[in-house]
Amino acid sequence: xxxxxxxxxxxxxxxxxxxxxxxxxxxxxxxxxxxxxxxxxxxxxxxxxxxxxxxxxxxxxxxxxxxxxxxxxxxxxxxxxxxxxxxxxxxxxxxxxxxxxxxxxxxxxxxxxxxxxxxxxxxxxxxxxxxxxxxxxxxxxxxxxxxxxxxxxxxxxxxxxxxxxxxxxxxxxxxxxxxxxxxxxxxxxxxxxxxxxxxxxxxxxxxxxxxxxxxxxxxxxxxxxxxxxxxxxxxxxxxxxxxxxxxxxxxxxxxxxxxxxxxxxxxxxxxxxxxxxxxxxxxxxxxxxxxxxxxxxxxxxxxxxxxxxxx
Numbered sequence: 001x002x003x004x005x006x007x008x009x010x011x012x013x014x015x016x017x018x019x020x021x022x023x024x025x026x027x028x029x030x031x032x033x034x035x036x037x038x039x040x041x042x043x044x045x046x047x048x049x050x051x052x053x054x055x056x057x058x059x060x061x062x063x064x065x066x067x068x069x070x071x072x073x074x075x076x077x078x079x080x081x082x083x084x085x086x087x088x089x090x091x092x093x094x095x096x097x098x099x100x101x102x103x104x105x106x107x108x109x110x111x112x113x114x115x116x117x118x119x120x121x122x123x124x125x126x127x128x129x130x131x132x133x134x135x136x137x138x139x140x141x142x143x144x145x146x147x148x149x150x151x152x153x154x155x156x157x158x159x160x161x162x163x164x165x166x167x168x169x170x171x172x173x174x175x176x177x178x179x180x181x182x183x184x185x186x187x188x189x190x191x192x193x194x195x196x197x198x199x200x201x202x203x204x205x206x207x208x209x210x211x212x213x214x215x216x217x218x219x220x221x222x223x224x225x226x227x228x229x230x231x232x233x234x235x236x237x238x239x240x241x242x243x244x245x246x247x248x249x250x251x252x253x254x255x256x257x258x259x260x261x262x263x264x265x266x267x268x269x270x271x272x273x274x275x276x277x278x279x280x281x282x283x284x285x286x287x288x289x290x291x292x293x294x295x296x297x298x299x300x301x302x303x304x305x306x307x308x309x310x311x
Contacts, residue, residue: 009081011299014041015053016078019071020147021294022060065189076281077146082146083285091286095122100127101290103134103142103151106200107230107250108274115298144155149288150295151277154209161280165292167299168274170247172210172265177238180261190217190267196224198233210245214271234258249299274299 003220008150018029018038027036046053049070062070063160104112105129109131122308134142134151140158143146158164174192176183199208204226207215214220227233231254237244238258251262282288 004263010043010075013047013078014038015045015067016074018054018061019063019067022023024061027066043294044192050277068304072141072145075147078179079144079146080281081149081281083281083288089304092151093127095126096124097126098128099130100149100287101130101132102145103139103148103153103277104131105153106228107246107254110230110251110253112295112298116294119294139277142281143277146183147281149278149282150291151272152295155273155275156277157301158277161269163278163280165276165284165296166273167173167276167296168249169271170249170274171248171271172245172269173248173251173267174263175234175237175244175246175255175260176263177241177249178259178261180241180243182241183261183263186193187263192243192266193219193221195221195243196241197221197242198225198227198236199223199227200244200246201226202228202235208245209272210265210269214267217267219267230254234260245273 014027014031014106017030018024021027021030025035026034026043028125032286043051049066051066052064053067054063056062113129113131117129120129124193132148134148136153136156139148139151139153139156140162143151144163152167156240167175174187176195182195185191199211201208207221211220225233225236227236230246233244234254234256247266248262255262276292278288278292
């Protein structure tokens with residue numbers, strides 16, 4: 001199909017934006033264009049590709065099979081082109097008008113967004129931030145396609161196309177309600193293993209990080225409750241005798257209003273590490289580098305819980 005003369009870069013950007021935003025009106029708002037201009041561009045694309053590209057489903061435009069096949073390589077190409085242009089020019093955060101998308105999970109979002117937004121608000125009035133939860137199996141694809149600018153997560157077996165930097169390493173602690181009967185004496189490993197536990201996870205089954213560490217030392221615990229949200233887990237802990245094991249860094253903001261007790265995990269286990277991930281095409285991109293620096297700074301301060309008594 002020799003239709004290259006019918007397609008220019010602006011049309012491809014429109015195609016990518018319609019797919020990302022799910023509609024012509026939202027794409028027009030994102031690109032600061034009129035809705036008729038977007039509709040005209042879509043009509044030209046349909047002629048060039050000899051395909052409807054999208055069909056309407058309710059209020060959203062759903063991509064056709066051809067569009068689904070096109071969109072990932074298109075986004076990789078656009079990301080590479082943006083990186084090339086970025087390297088050739090200068091990035092000034094105070095003058096930039098753009099939006100970044102971060103892949104974050106609970107409770108990283110709760111910890112990183114307040115200090116990160118303080119820095120962005122002070123330095124870059126035209127930059128917006130969008131935090132999303134990306135499935136780990138799709139993380140590399142999201143970074144490669146440009147759907148994600150950065151991601152924060154535990155160590156993952158991603159390819160060498162994904163760059164990474166360890167930005168946090170935390171000891172595990174135990175969260176229990178004040179007045180918990182197990183806390184009347186010294187909190188030993190035996191006491192810890194006798195408790196019923198709540199585990200925060202997005203998976204329906206399988207061990208957690210702490211379970212793998214415990215199994216290596218020949219012991220195990222009973223997980224009575226699996227839930228997806230740390231705030232829910234903190235409330236359960238505050239109202240029952242279940243205990244929660246988690247990384248120390250995230251305890252302080254979650255525990256406000258609950259006044260649960262925080263104790264060291266009574267067994268030596270590895271730290272729970274957090275990594276910052278980005279795609280190799282953005283390794284030298286000045287805008288992405290700037291954002292990586294801000295995210296790293298947001299984790300530079302020691303956890304608040306370490307500054308407070310554990311009594």
